[in-house]
Amino acid sequence: EAGVAQSPRYKIIEKRQSVAFWCNPISGxxxxxxxxxxxxxxxxxxxxxxxxxxxxxxQLPKDRFSAERLKGVDSTLKIQPAKLEDSAVYLCxxxxxTSGRAFRNEQxxxxxxxxxxx
Amino acid sequence: AQRVTQxxxxxxxxxxxxVELKCNYSYSGSxxxxxxxxxxxxxLQLLLRHISRESIKxxxxxxxxxxxxxxxxxxxxxxEDSAMYYCALLNAGGTSYGKxxxxxxxxxxxxx
Numbered sequence: 011e012a013g014v015a016q017s018p019r020y021k022i023i024e025k026r027q028s029v030a031f032w033c034n035p036i037s038g039x040x041x042x043x044x045x046x047x048x049x050x051x052x053x054x055x056x057x058x059x060x061x062x063x064x065x066x067x068x069q070l071p072k073d074r075f076s077a078e079r080l081k082g083v084d085s086t087l088k089i090q091p092a093k094l095e096d097s098a099v100y101l102c103x104x105x106x107x108t109s110g111r112a113f114r115n116e117q118x119x120x121x122x123x124x125x126x127x128x
Numbered sequence: 129a130q131r132v133t134q135x136x137x138x139x140x141x142x143x144x145x146x147v148e149l150k151c152n153y154s155y156s157g158s159x160x161x162x163x164x165x166x167x168x169x170x171x172l173q174l175l176l177r178h179i180s181r182e183s184i185k186x187x188x189x190x191x192x193x194x195x196x197x198x199x200x201x202x203x204x205x206x207x208e209d210s211a212m213y214y215c216a217l218l219n220a221g222g223t224s225y226g227k228x229x230x231x232x233x234x235x236x237x238x239x240x
Contacts, residue, residue, distance in 0.1 A: 013171070041226055052132075052214050052230030053172070066227055101172065105226065115160070115218060115226055119172040 012036065014120035016102050022126045028090040031123045035083070035104030041065075043117060044077055044087050045101040053101055059085065060107070089125075097127045130155045132217050134231035141205050142239050149200040149234045151189075151215030160218040161198040162228070163189055167211045175200075175213070185209070205238045212236075 015034040023029050035042050040061050045053035056075065058066040062082040070077070074093070079085040089096055103117040131154040141147050153159055163175040176184045178191040178198060189200045198215060213234050219227040 043226075043228075050137075050232070052134075052216075052232050053228075054230070055227050058227055065225075103172075107226075116174055116177075117226075117228060121171050 014102055014104055014118055016100075016120035016123055018123055019121060020124050020126075022128065023092055024128050025094055026091040028088065029092055029125060030086050030088045031100050031102075031125075033085045033087070033102030033120060035085070035102070036118055038106070039104035039118075040082075040107040041105045042079055042085050043101075043103040043105075044085070045103065047099040047101055047122070049098070056087070092125075092127045094127050097125055099124050130217050130219060130229050132215050132229050132231035134213075134215055134234050136234050137232065138235050138237070140237045140239065143207055144204050147202050147205040147209070147236065147238075149213050149215075149236065151198045151200065151231060153196050153198060153215075153217050155196075155217055157220060159191065159193075159198075160220050161189075161191060162216045162218065163187070163198075163200050164214040164216055164230075165211050166214070172214070205236075207238045207240055210236055210238045 017032050042059045044056045046056050047053045056070045057077045059079045062079050075089055077087045099122040101122045102120040105117045133152045135150050161178045164172050165175040166172045176182055187202045189198055191198050215231040216228045
């Protein structure tokens with residue numbers, strides 16, 4: 011079974027530039043998550059999609075971050091313009107869905123994109 | 129607000145020694161907790177969940193609601209257990225169902 015795919019794996023940009031990350035979840039997974047992991051911290055949820063709808067984006071800095079999942083499959087996360095504090099690993103994860111059934115809640119993570127903002 | 133605390137950033141033990149990685153949580157509802165592990169150069173993956181009451185790779189974790197803890201334990205550590213370990217709490221209610229809140233992680237090093 012193919013896992014969650016992300017690209018690029020690494021990105022270096024200068025502050026005020028724009029950047030986009032791409033995620034392809036596991037086939038059939040309805041729920042997709044974007045996490046930000048700053049060095050020395052645990053992953054922090056930025057946005058959660060259920061199919062192509064946003065479930066939770068309460069921690070997404072909407073003045074500079076945007077995300078979409080137009081067809082309910084792939085997703086892109088964009089930062090425009092980037093700041094130094096955006097340097098982090100951006101993780102994408104997917105799960106079958108969300109419900110009271112424990113197996114559906116298991117999240118599978120991609121390898122992440124390491125962003126460095128200079 | 130839900131919160132997960134892992135008080136130890138680093139933990140070092142020798143091979144064959146017992147190991148315990150601490151996790152405390154704050155959550156108003158009935159918690160569903162997980163341990164995730166990230167080995168060197170690998171992606172984050174689920175190690176175990178409390179609801180399954182399982183032992184994976186010799187690790188167990190018991191949910192203690194009185195102490196709001198979910199410590200990860202292994203009686204005899206192995207070198208291949210060296211990794212970063214994250215405790216995570218699932219939001220099991222409301223519109224954010226499925227959201228995970230992670231602790232800061234503990235780097236476990238098992239020396240030969």
